[in-house]
Amino acid sequence: MRDPQIHPVRDAMNYRDGLDKDIGQVQPAGPELFVMPMWTEDYCAYVVEQAEKAHAFARGKGYQGGGENPAIRTTDVKLSDLPDVFQGYQQTYTNLLAKIIKKIWLVNVEHNDAFITRYTMQTQQRLLQHIDHSSIVSMTIKLNKDFTGGALHFVRQKLVNTDVPIGHLTFFPSGCTHVHEVQPLLSGRRYAITFWTKPKFTP
Numbered sequence: 001m002r003d004p005q006i007h008p009v010r011d012a013m014n015y016r017d018g019l020d021k022d023i024g025q026v027q028p029a030g031p032e033l034f035v036m037p038m039w040t041e042d043y044c045a046y047v048v049e050q051a052e053k054a055h056a057f058a059r060g061k062g063y064q065g066g067g068e069n070p071a072i073r074t075t076d077v078k079l080s081d082l083p084d085v086f087q088g089y090q091q092t093y094t095n096l097l098a099k100i101i102k103k104i105w106l107v108n109v110e111h112n113d114a115f116i117t118r119y120t121m122q123t124q125q126r127l128l129q130h131i132d133h134s135s136i137v138s139m140t141i142k143l144n145k146d147f148t149g150g151a152l153h154f155v156r157q158k159l160v161n162t163d164v165p166i167g168h169l170t171f172f173p174s175g176c177t178h179v180h181e182v183q184p185l186l187s188g189r190r191y192a193i194t195f196w197t198k199p200k201f202t203p
């Protein structure tokens with residue numbers, strides 16, 4: 001956890017101050033898999049704090065990561081429950097992410113859903129292999145590092161996100177080319193955020 005002497009808890013943190021100075025610098029991380037700095041470590045800690053303050057983590061409630069499949073539901077908080085973060089993200093999506101996705105995959109997609117997931121030893125510890133059937137391009141940010149195990153694993157690519165820094169966006173096609181899972185948590189608490197997209201139909 002963050003040291004309150006070093007990182008005093010703030011009631012509000014400006015979204016612009018939370019953007020990584022290298023945002024936009026996309027790096028390949030594997031087949032059809034990319035990584036880009038997006039949020040600072042400090043901002044990720046702020047997002048976790050705000051999500052915990054919302055007291056909304058509840059497995060099986062509402063619209064979940066697994067949709068109608070109970071086997072792959074997550075324990076999460078909707079990003080829309082954190083309005084300042086959500087509004088900032090939407091700006092980043094429109095101004096940058098949609099353009100990057102268009103450049104890489106030649107598709108027009110728009111924001112669909114976003115939620116913060118939490119894994120603990122007492123609650124949800126893993127997420128079984130799945131595809132994100134409610135998304136076209138999926139994106140995720142690791143929000144903390146105070147845990148062991150719990151790696152995001154791309155099954156066909158045989159890649160894990162263990163070495164991806166906090167605050168970096170990992171993004172990939174949501175379908176059958178990128179079957180993925182969260183491996184069992186071994187200790188600590190794991191927080192991440194998932195962003196989904198949907199087709200944007202233009203005349």
Ligand SMILES: [Fe+2]
Nearest residue numbers: 130131132180
């Ligand atoms: Fe997923």
